[in-house]
Amino acid sequence: MKPVIYRLISYLGVLLVLGLVFAMYTRPDFMFNLANQVWGCF
Numbered sequence: 001m002k003p004v005i006y007r008l009i010s011y012l013g014v015l016l017v018l019g020l021v022f023a024m025y026t027r028p029d030f031m032f033n034l035a036n037q038v039w040g041c042f
Contacts, residue, residue: 024031 024034
């Protein structure tokens with residue numbers, strides 16, 4: 001593939017990840033439960 005396609009795919013991936021992170025921060029209960037589950041592993 002061409003480098004332009006790689007750049008476009010990487011930009012879309014970064015935007016998707018940032019969108020998901022923003023969506024998670026709008027739900028503090030989800031972040032709290034996720035933090036408790038991660039802390040439970042230790």
